Amino acid sequence: xxxxxxxxxxxxxxxxxxxxxxxxxxxxxxxxxxxxxxxxxxxxxxxxxxxxxxxxxxxxxxxxxxxxxxxxxxxxxxxxxxxxxxxxxxxxxxxxxxxxxxxxxxxxxxxxxxxxxxxxxxxxxxxxxxxxxxxxxxxxxxxxxxxxxxxxxxxxxxxxxxxxxxxxxxxxxxxxxxxxxxxxxxxxxxxxxxxxxxxxxxxxxxxxxxxxxxxxxxxxxxxxxxxxxxxxxxxxxxxxxxxxxxxxxxxxxxxxxxxxxxxxxxxxxxxxxxxxxxxxxxxxxxxxxxxxxxxxxxxxxxxxxxxxxx
Amino acid sequence: xxxxxxxxxxxxxxxxxxxxxxxxxxxxxxxxxxxxxxxxxxxxxxxxxxxxxxxxxxxxxxxxxxxxxxxxxxxxxxxxxxxxxxxxxxxxxxxxxxxxxxxxxxxxxxxxxxxxxxxxxxxxxxxxxxxxxxxxxxxxxxxxxxxxxxxxxxxxxxxxxxxxxxxxxxxxxxxxxxxxxxxxxxxxxxxxxxxxxxxxxxxxxxxxxxxxxxxxxxxxxxxxxxxxxxxxxxxxxxxxxxxxxxxxxxxxxxxxxxxxxxxxxxxxxxxxx
Numbered sequence: 001x002x003x004x005x006x007x008x009x010x011x012x013x014x015x016x017x018x019x020x021x022x023x024x025x026x027x028x029x030x031x032x033x034x035x036x037x038x039x040x041x042x043x044x045x046x047x048x049x050x051x052x053x054x055x056x057x058x059x060x061x062x063x064x065x066x067x068x069x070x071x072x073x074x075x076x077x078x079x080x081x082x083x084x085x086x087x088x089x090x091x092x093x094x095x096x097x098x099x100x101x102x103x104x105x106x107x108x109x110x111x112x113x114x115x116x117x118x119x120x121x122x123x124x125x126x127x128x129x130x131x132x133x134x135x136x137x138x139x140x141x142x143x144x145x146x147x148x149x150x151x152x153x154x155x156x157x158x159x160x161x162x163x164x165x166x167x168x169x170x171x172x173x174x175x176x177x178x179x180x181x182x183x184x185x186x187x188x189x190x191x192x193x194x195x196x197x198x199x200x201x202x203x204x205x206x207x208x209x210x211x212x213x214x215x216x217x218x219x220x221x222x223x224x225x226x227x228x229x230x231x232x233x234x235x236x237x238x239x240x241x242x243x244x245x246x247x248x249x250x251x252x253x254x255x256x257x258x259x260x261x262x263x264x265x266x267x268x269x270x271x272x273x274x275x276x277x278x279x280x281x282x283x284x285x286x287x288x289x290x291x292x293x294x295x296x297x298x299x300x301x302x303x304x305x306x307x308x309x310x
Numbered sequence: 311x312x313x314x315x316x317x318x319x320x321x322x323x324x325x326x327x328x329x330x331x332x333x334x335x336x337x338x339x340x341x342x343x344x345x346x347x348x349x350x351x352x353x354x355x356x357x358x359x360x361x362x363x364x365x366x367x368x369x370x371x372x373x374x375x376x377x378x379x380x381x382x383x384x385x386x387x388x389x390x391x392x393x394x395x396x397x398x399x400x401x402x403x404x405x406x407x408x409x410x411x412x413x414x415x416x417x418x419x420x421x422x423x424x425x426x427x428x429x430x431x432x433x434x435x436x437x438x439x440x441x442x443x444x445x446x447x448x449x450x451x452x453x454x455x456x457x458x459x460x461x462x463x464x465x466x467x468x469x470x471x472x473x474x475x476x477x478x479x480x481x482x483x484x485x486x487x488x489x490x491x492x493x494x495x496x497x498x499x500x501x502x503x504x505x506x507x508x509x510x511x512x513x514x515x516x517x518x519x520x521x522x523x524x525x526x527x528x529x530x531x532x533x534x535x536x537x538x539x540x541x542x543x544x545x546x547x548x549x550x551x552x553x554x555x556x557x558x559x560x561x562x563x564x565x566x567x568x569x570x571x572x573x574x575x576x577x578x579x580x581x582x583x
Contacts, residue, residue, distance in 0.1 A: 205409045208381055212407040213427045214400055223426065227417050306417035307458040 015079055024054040025076035026068030031057060033071065034064050077278050085279040102259070105283045111260040112248050113287060115176055119183020120244040124237065126184060127191025134192075135199040135225070136217075152189050156182065160251050175257050183247035187240040194236025198229025230306065234299035241291045249284060261287075327354035328392060328482060328514050329378055335386030336373060336540075346539030347373045348384070353533065353542060357481075360508055360515045362525035363533045364571060365578060370540020371518045371533075375484050378516060379407050391482070403431065405482035406475030410490050412467035414459040414474075420446070421455040424474045431478055445473040448507055465496040469503070476511070484516045489524070498556060501527055505554060522575075526550075526567045527559055534571055536578025544574035 031041045031049060042060040043049055049057060058065060069078055077085075086105070093104040100107045130148065133140040160182050167178040202224050210220045252262025261284045268276035336348040348370045355361050363371035376382040377389055380396035391399035399405065406427075414423045421442050428438045446452050449469040459467055468488055475483060489497045501524060508515055519525050525532050526548070534544040548567060550558060558564055 203413075205411060205413050209407065209409065209413055210430070211381060212379055212400065212405070213430045214403075215430045219430050223430070224415070227415070230417075307419065308416055 018076075018079055022074070022076050022078050023058060023065050023068055026071055026074050027054050027057050027061070027065065029071050029073070029075060030064050030068035031061055034061075034067060039064070073272055073274060075274065077275050081275060082278045082282060085275040086282055089276075089279055090283070105261070105264070105279060108259055108261050108264050108280070109283050109287055112245070112252065112262065112284070115179040115248040115251065115260070116183055116241070116245045116287075116291075118176070118180035119185075119247055120187055120241050122180060123184035123187030123240060123244060124191050127188040127236070127240070128195050128233075130188070130192045131195030131199060132221075134196050148189060148192055151185070156186060156247060156250050157254065159185070161254050164251070175251070175260075179248050179251035179257075179260075182251035183244040186247035186250075187244035190236045190239040190243060191233070194232045194239075195229055198232030199225045201232065202228045227306065231303065231308065234295065234302070238292050238295050238299075241295060242288050245284065245288050245291065326393065328357050328359075329353070329355040329390070329516070331374075331377075331387065331389045333387040334374075334377065334384050334389055336370070336377065336382060336384045337386075348377070349539035349541045351387070351540075351542055353545070355514060355516065355531070357514055358512050359531055360505075360517065360529050361531045361533060362517045362519055362529040363535060364519055364522065364525045365535030365575065366537055368537040368540065369535035369578070370537070371535050372486050373540060374535075375486055375516055375518055378482075379405060379484055403478055403480050405484050406478065406480040408468075408472055408475045408483070408485040408488045410487045412459070412464075412471040414467055414470060416459055419456050419458055420451065420462070420470045420473075423459070423470060424477050427474060427478050433478075441477050441479075445476045448476060448511070449473045450503065463496075465492055465500055468492065468500065472504075472507075476507075476513075481514060482516065483513045486518045487520065488517075490520065497521075497524070502556060504528065509552065522568050522571050523559055526564060526571060527554060527556075532567070532571055534574035534578070536575070543578050544570070546570055546574075 028049065032046060034041050035044065035046065041049075041064065043052070068074070074081065089103065089105040090099075093099055093101055094106060098104065100110070130144060134144055135141075163181055163185075164175070164178040167181065172178065206224060206228075207220065210224060215223070248260070249262035249265070251257075252260035253266050257263040258267075261280045264280035265277050268274065268280060331351050331353045334348055334351040335346075338345045338347055351370075351374060363374060365371050373382055377384050378391055378396060380400045389396055392402070392404050394402065394404070414420070415426070418426065424442045424445060425438050428441060433441070442455065443452075446455055449472055451466060451469055451473065454462060454466065454470075459470070462470065472483075472485075472488065489500050492500065504515075505528060517525075517528060530548050530552075532544075532546040532548060533542055534546070535541065536543045546567060550563060550567070
């Protein structure tokens with residue numbers, strides 16, 4: 001509870017800064033609207049206003065600044081507008097009994113969440129399997145690790161359309177699978193790196209101890225390396241699930257998808273409805289926050305059960 | 311059965327040694343050329359002896375202990391443990407090993423840490439429980455079985471790790487500077503406890519240490535070693551009685567042995583310069 005005050009202070013500062021930024025960002029739009037309504041603005045012509053800085057426009061047209069806070073298509077919507085749009089496309093639709101309508105962010109969030117979870121599962125399995133192979137085989141360590149690092153240097157935006165084209169070539173219907181693959185592609189790497197570090201965390205003395213018991217390799221893995229890697233794994237999973245969500249959204253962007261939060265962002269951009277973009281952005285951020293928090297709770301419960309001070 | 315075994319138990323001096331090394335060599339190949347960790351080591355350790363290895367860093371005392379445990383492989387000479395090769399002896403569970411760091415698993419309670427070797431060796435659950443209770447009692451940690459390692463002091467953690475090494479009834483206990491990281495008072499207390507435990511269990515103990523008083527106080531035999539190449543410079547059979555209160559360290563006999571150990575160490579250092 002003692003943390004509440006500083007958190008709220010920072011939040012208030014961000015919101016205040018945001019509200020302050022709305023005025024210069026939207027002054028041109030506000031003056032355009034005012035001009036069309038026949039008001040007197042300085043200068044009167046849109047072209048002439050284009051050559052002036054926003055600060056000068058605000059100075060000369062102070063009475064129209066409030067108009068910038070209530071535009072239909074603002075350059076920068078206010079937090080209130082974003083909140084209202086978010087409510088309109090989630091809570092309100094749920095209250096009207098149509099949470100899974102095509103215009104509801106709950107529906108689009110659900111589409112994105114599904115691919116994210118599939119990608120997360122796939123990426124986690126691949127990352128853990130790769131880590132085990134790397135830790136137990138020198139050859140794999142030297143051959144696989146460089147590729148894993150290179151894979152993360154390729155921009156995912158360039159790769160995503162290719163994955164979609166290629167998966168449709170091999171007869172995979174729909175966008176669920178390619179989206180999950182793109183998501184897994186971003187997610188496996190932190191899991192791999194964290195898990196390698198975790199599996200290698202037991203010291204030489206710990207491994208010698210097991211040797212004095214003539215323990216088998218499998219016993220050493222199950223009784224020492226795997227439990228020792230748990231704190232590392234959870235840290236990686238939290239990064240991994242956020243990456244999986246980003247991967248899914250990127251997978252929804254350039255591919256002509258019509259559902260999912262990524263598609264909402266792209267469509268909002270094409271139709272010039274910034275409120276829709278911002279609402280989808282916030283929905284994605286909230287989704288990521290919920291997923292990471294859930295993992296955090298699972299981590300605490302697991303580590304506490306294992307007796308470690310979490 | 312028991313009476314028979316006792317009656318037929320032969321005199322210690324005439325039995326075959328438990329650990330026997332003959333002209334043992336171990337050379338590590340490093341980038342800076344070969345390092346002679348052990349050179350021409352001859353040593354017999356009899357059943358029930360408490361043998362301390364003392365010497366400066368690099369004298370090979372830990373390496374010798376690791377050879378007995380089959381954690382290192384000698385490059386020359388012969389080494390037998392219970393008449394077998396160290397590898398066979400390990401598989402026959404001939405020894406328990408105590409490292410300098412307690413090395414308890416933080417995710418296991420003290421009980422579960424002691425159960426670790428028993429699980430690996432396939433003891434039944436009821437057998438595990440019985441053994442855990444017995445060794446916890448031996449190291450006076452009976453009420454701490456359910457605690458996690460971080461809830462125990464350093465000295466208690468090391469006692470738990472000794473209990474873990476005792477759990478599967480190995481006749482030999484190998485200890486590599488087990489009390490090196492503990493303060494003097496805790497160390498005294500643990501030394502007393504260790505002697506008591508040794509008297510009760512009649513184990514053969516190999517004990518690596520840096521401390522002259524610790525070596526003299528604990529041992530029936532003190533092996534003084536020196537570095538480059540790692541070798542034995544003196545073996546002292548202690549005339550001290552088996553019963554040793556802490557104040558035995560102020561007796562002339564004790565000081566005499568300590569003096570001889572110190573002389574041996576100094577001779578080893580002179581070679582160094």
